[in-house]
Amino acid sequence: MALLEVDDLSVTFARRGQRTVRAVDGVSFSVDAGEVVGLVGESGCGKSVTSLAIMGLLPKQPGLRVGGKAVFDGTDLLQLDDRSRRDIRGRDIAMIFQDPLSSLNPVVPIGVQVTEVLTRHRGMKGEAATKEAAQLLDRVGIPDPRRRLKEYPHQLSGGMRQRALIAMAVACQPRLLIADEPTTALDVTIQAQILELLKELVRDSGTALMMITHDLGVVAGLCDTVNVLYAGRVVETARRRPLFREPRHPYTVGLLGSVPRLDSGRGERLNPIPGSVRDVLPWPEGCAFAPRCTRRVDECVGEPPQLVLAHDGRSYRCVNPAPVPGATQAEAEDLYRATPTGDDAVAAVPTAAEPGSVPAQAVPTDPPAPPGLGSREEESS
Amino acid sequence: MTITTGKKREKLDRLSELAARQDEQGVSVWQEAFRRLRRNPAAIVGAVIFALFVVVALVGPFLVPYSPTDTIGIREGLIRPGVIPGIDGDHWLGYDHQGRDEFSRLIVGARQTLLVGVVATLIGLAIGALIGGVAGTAAGLGGRWGRWIDSTLMRFIDMLLAMPSLLLAVSIAALLGPSLITVMIAVGVVSVPVFARLLRGSMISQSNSDYVLAATALGVKKSKIALTHVVPNSLAPVIVQATLTLATAIIEAAALSFLGLGNQNSAIPEWGVMLAEAQPYLGVRPGLAIYPAVAIIITALGFTLLGEAMREALDPKLRK
Numbered sequence: 278m279a280l281l282e283v284d285d286l287s288v289t290f291a292r293r294g295q296r297t298v299r300a301v302d303g304v305s306f307s308v309d310a311g312e313v314v315g316l317v318g319e320s321g322c323g324k325s326v327t328s329l330a331i332m333g334l335l336p337k338q339p340g341l342r343v344g345g346k347a348v349f350d351g352t353d354l355l356q357l358d359d360r361s362r363r364d365i366r367g368r369d370i371a372m373i374f375q376d377p378l379s380s381l382n383p384v385v386p387i388g389v390q391v392t393e394v395l396t397r398h399r400g401m402k403g404e405a406a407t408k409e410a411a412q413l414l415d416r417v418g419i420p421d422p423r424r425r426l427k428e429y430p431h432q433l434s435g436g437m438r439q440r441a442l443i444a445m446a447v448a449c450q451p452r453l454l455i456a457d458e459p460t461t462a463l464d465v466t467i468q469a470q471i472l473e474l475l476k477e478l479v480r481d482s483g484t485a486l487m488m489i490t491h492d493l494g495v496v497a498g499l500c501d502t503v504n505v506l507y508a509g510r511v512v513e514t515a516r517r518r519p520l521f522r523e524p525r526h527p528y529t530v531g532l533l534g535s536v537p538r539l540d541s542g543r544g545e546r547l548n549p550i551p552g553s554v555r556d557v558l559p560w561p562e563g564c565a566f567a568p569r570c571t572r573r574v575d576e577c578v579g580e581p582p583q584l585v586l587a588h589d590g591r592s593y594r595c596v597n598p599a600p601v602p603g604a605t606q607a608e609a610e611d612l613y614r615a616t617p618t619g620d621d622a623v624a625a626v627p628t629a630a631e632p633g634s635v636p637a638q639a640v641p642t643d644p645p646a647p648p649g650l651g652s653r654e655e656e657s658s
Numbered sequence: 659m660t661i662t663t664g665k666k667r668e669k670l671d672r673l674s675e676l677a678a679r680q681d682e683q684g685v686s687v688w689q690e691a692f693r694r695l696r697r698n699p700a701a702i703v704g705a706v707i708f709a710l711f712v713v714v715a716l717v718g719p720f721l722v723p724y725s726p727t728d729t730i731g732i733r734e735g736l737i738r739p740g741v742i743p744g745i746d747g748d749h750w751l752g753y754d755h756q757g758r759d760e761f762s763r764l765i766v767g768a769r770q771t772l773l774v775g776v777v778a779t780l781i782g783l784a785i786g787a788l789i790g791g792v793a794g795t796a797a798g799l800g801g802r803w804g805r806w807i808d809s810t811l812m813r814f815i816d817m818l819l820a821m822p823s824l825l826l827a828v829s830i831a832a833l834l835g836p837s838l839i840t841v842m843i844a845v846g847v848v849s850v851p852v853f854a855r856l857l858r859g860s861m862i863s864q865s866n867s868d869y870v871l872a873a874t875a876l877g878v879k880k881s882k883i884a885l886t887h888v889v890p891n892s893l894a895p896v897i898v899q900a901t902l903t904l905a906t907a908i909i910e911a912a913a914l915s916f917l918g919l920g921n922q923n924s925a926i927p928e929w930g931v932m933l934a935e936a937q938p939y940l941g942v943r944p945g946l947a948i949y950p951a952v953a954i955i956i957t958a959l960g961f962t963l964l965g966e967a968m969r970e971a972l973d974p975k976l977r978k
Contacts, residue, residue: 332875334871334874334875337800363877363878363879364877365877366874366875366876366877367875367876367877367878368877371875371876372872372875372876374868374871374872374875376868379867379868379869380868380869380871380872381869381872382869382873382886382887382890382891383869383891384688384890384891385886385887385890389886390873393873393876393878393882393886394876394877394878397876397877397878397879398877431690442872445872445876446876
């Protein structure tokens with residue numbers, strides 16, 4: 278049984294006189310103990326709302342409706358009353374936010390903010406709490422912790438602030454850590470350090486980590502399992518390597534293809550996904566990605582695409598998925614069935630450009646070239 | 659990344675503790691603001707006026723050359739109808755209409771003026787912050803009761819705010835009967851809505867901030883968040899407003915005294931009363947009105963300069 282089982286989670290914001298917004302529209306995924314799960318997607322796809330809904334942190338307002346289930350260790354988080362929810366927050370599930378500066382109280386020293394958690398959940402006070410706080414800061418790699426405890430957030434560097442926030446989050450050794458774009462506000466070298474720290478914490482303490490990000494580099498470096506979100510639904514779920522090697526959903530293909538690469542030629546242009554997130558089709562009317570999809574077929578519109586379960590636990594929501602390199606779609610499926618050990622078998626398949634035998638599709642003008650899958654293999658392995 | 663274990667770590671810990679003690683231990687937002695305040699010339703001018711005023715108010719009455727109630731001019735026959743002697747060597751600002759030393763009265767009057775300003779501001783600050791704090795907390799906690807408490811308190815504040823402040827003050831003074839305490843209460847009540855709205859608005863905007871969300875995500879109780887996170891962050895504009903209110907309180911108190919609603923005991927001089935008393939003699943000795951007026955203006959200017967400088971120093975947007 279998974280540690281966190283999110284089942285058909287939906288969040289809608291209804292405002293009088295305005296269109297009802299379905300921010301999250303039936304998201305399902307699970308997080309096992311000790312696992313790092315990525316939630317990937319571009320802005321506005323419902324990543325953050327999903328995490329806030331799980332934590333029960335969505336601002337209470339009339340018109341907000343949260344549906345579905347989020348079962349954590351046998352209890353449905355969405356059904357909890359405020360008190361027990363507060364007890365779980367920080368102790369069993371903790372969260373790391375995007376902007377470390379604004380997530381720390383500017384007028385209170387770091388030490389007070391760290392000990393606050395210790396007092397709340399572990400009943401520690403006075404010198405014992407201070408000592409534990411110093412140890413926590415040391416554990417997340419803040420040098421000179423005793424001194425830092427007395428400092429204010431504005432005296433710390435961005436990386437150190439994020440470390441302090443991580444220290445607060447892991448203070449009670451939670452079983453699940455939710456990181457909402459923890460590296461977005463940091464510069465690249467610090468990003469790498471913070472990711473390394475998160476990796477270390479997960480490895481040492483067996484904490485499960487739910488990583489919300491739009492950065493595929495973060496995913497490649499950290500996640501075991503990846504859920505790709507689009508317009509409030511999971512469109513593809515896969516282990517990290519298969520996802521990077523042979524993405525099936527055209528959206529995933531587009532995401533991977535639009536990452537700028539150091540090894541691409543100088544004059545080469547980026548391959549963005551055409552259109553923007555606003556060009557969505559409501560899910561009940563078909564595939565939300567269809568208006569921007571290069572592999573669109575007639576079946577995409579009309580009814581929502583069903584989740585297709587592939588052999589090794591990966592799944593995608595597409596009627597015309599990207600073919601596995603070097604084989605037609607049907608052949609690829611056969612290949613899967615023949616060699617259920619996925620990874621190695623597929624890695625042996627020679628990579629090639631898009632095969633000729635692609636089913637008829639309504640290709641818009643100037644479709645982006647398929648991503649260079651061959652070179653990506655080295656990156657992900 | 660975690661470097662050390664055992665003995666070495668203990669040693670490092672002790673060293674860092676030592677360093678922390680010798681070092682400046684964390685510069686808070688307030689200390690930082692004070693630093694910036696010191697670099698602002700307007701703040702220096704304001705602070706000097708403020709300090710001077712306070713010193714004069716505190717020790718002035720012990721140093722004045724003449725008693726403020728001694729009618730020297732009448733005793734010596736200097737005051738006749740239509741004649742009020744002006745400045746001479748012994749009486750730096752001349753005599754008032756009852757032959758009392760004007761300079762002494764002005765100095766002694768500073769104490770009354772400061773008392774009225776401070777007490778009135780404190781009344782306004784206390785009541786206003788209480789109402790605003792309760793409303794802000796209630797709004798932050800949400801729920802039906804929270805919203806109800808918040809909007810009830812705020813409608814009451816709106817009612818106070820809808821009345822012209824001087825009219826409100828005059829009505830209160832009329833109800834309570836003219837006295838110095840009346841002036842304090844009236845001026846204080848007039849400034850209540852400003853403080854209440856300011857603190858409530860500030861608290862609501864702070865409770866939407868990320869660190870409140872982060873604290874909530876760590877399971878901290880809402881009431882504790884309100885007290886330890888929201889209130890300290892919301893106080894800066896209120897403190898600035900208190901300094902500015904001190905200036906307006908002095909002016910308003912003078913206005914009420916001028917209207918005859920203030921101190922009735924002319925033995926204790928007060929700038930507003932002095933201004934009112936000088937009115938019939940404007941043609942004879944305009945100085946009698948000018949001196950207290952200038953004193954009021956300089957004091958109010960000092961407070962305003964200081965308040966504005968504090969606002970700038972505490973504004974996070976202007977922080978480098």
